[in-house]
Amino acid sequence: MAVVCVDAESAGQRIDNFLLRHLKGVPRSHLYRVLRRGEVRVNKGRIQADYRLQAGDLVRIPPVRTPAPEAAVRAPDSQLARLAGAVLFEDERLLVIDKPAGLAVHGGSGLSYGLIESLRQLRPGAELELVHRLDRDTSGALVISKRRSTLRELHRLIRAGGMDKRYLALILGDLPQDEVTVDAALTKNIDQGGERVVKVDRAGGKAARTVFRRLRRLSFAGPAGVATLVEARLITGRTHQIRVHAAHLGTPLAGDPKYGDFEANRRLKAVGLTRLFLHAASVGFRAEYMAAPLWVESPLAPELEQVLERLGDGQAGADRDLSQ
Numbered sequence: 001m002a003v004v005c006v007d008a009e010s011a012g013q014r015i016d017n018f019l020l021r022h023l024k025g026v027p028r029s030h031l032y033r034v035l036r037r038g039e040v041r042v043n044k045g046r047i048q049a050d051y052r053l054q055a056g057d058l059v060r061i062p063p064v065r066t067p068a069p070e071a072a073v074r075a076p077d078s079q080l081a082r083l084a085g086a087v088l089f090e091d092e093r094l095l096v097i098d099k100p101a102g103l104a105v106h107g108g109s110g111l112s113y114g115l116i117e118s119l120r121q122l123r124p125g126a127e128l129e130l131v132h133r134l135d136r137d138t139s140g141a142l143v144i145s146k147r148r149s150t151l152r153e154l155h156r157l158i159r160a161g162g163m164d165k166r167y168l169a170l171i172l173g174d175l176p177q178d179e180v181t182v183d184a185a186l187t188k189n190i191d192q193g194g195e196r197v198v199k200v201d202r203a204g205g206k207a208a209r210t211v212f213r214r215l216r217r218l219s220f221a222g223p224a225g226v227a228t229l230v231e232a233r234l235i236t237g238r239t240h241q242i243r244v245h246a247a248h249l250g251t252p253l254a255g256d257p258k259y260g261d262f263e264a265n266r267r268l269k270a271v272g273l274t275r276l277f278l279h280a281a282s283v284g285f286r287a288e289y290m291a292a293p294l295w296v297e298s299p300l301a302p303e304l305e306q307v308l309e310r311l312g313d314g315q316a317g318a319d320r321d322l323s324q
Helices: 015-022 028-036 077-084 115-122 148-159 241-248 262-271 302-311
Strands: 002-005 058-061 087-090 094-099 139-145 164-172 179-183 186-190 196-200 209-219 226-234 278-285 294-297
Touching: 015 028, 015 058, 077 115, 087 294, 094 115, 115 139, 139 148, 164 209, 164 241, 164 302, 196 241, 209 241, 209 302, 226 241, 262 302
Parallel strands: 139 278
Antiparallel strands: 002 058, 087 094, 094 139, 164 226, 164 278, 179 209, 186 196, 209 226, 278 294
């Protein structure tokens, strides 16, 4: 057993991430099991996996058997080249990457590597950390810190609502008005297959708010007769928040295999939609070291632009038979 005193550099970090750094090679699933059992103590008390450490905290780390080190799995050169050319913004403290759809932000759950591991291969020795996350099937702007102090500051900024994140999404149906705010608390569950599912839970869930703004109506040969391109602005940042809130409105995201409309998704393949239509279009914030606010935009992925062109403004969906 080891007792570690948290220094100023680690203050503000979640306990699960702290343990991952100190117990390298231990699977995440095992670390969370140790946390749930109360084997990890902070100041002699039990804590949850999302507890944020404070300078001076005493962390008791139990002995955990680490697996024998394995040879690191290297990401394909084609992926590394793609990420090398996907930098939207960079300075001495952070960078913003245009994340491609289909790439997880980190390895785990059967994945040998993700975006962050690939970036570390591209920049060996750099202290790169995810500032926030995007779903595997979501594309667009993702912020990466290059210093631990910057990571802590941006996490504080996110908790205070100081990071403006906006997404482009295609919903099935239409909004009842030009702008709709969804206030619906969310909770995470695990279904019988072991898959994570997020549900609206007004009584026991965590507060979640999304603002949807209509940008463009498009025709679609489905029960609703219309699909709508919307901007979704996150006021909070819960797991699957936009997807669940859109489905809660009765207008699920196009191409969503978990919370969406299976039959509509099948028909949308006829116009080339083979992924979730959700794109992190912009991110804005001002860190303390910045002379002016930063605003970074990510252009809509080409495959999603093509879907919009094929649907068209009230014409393509009516003229084309999408039932086959």
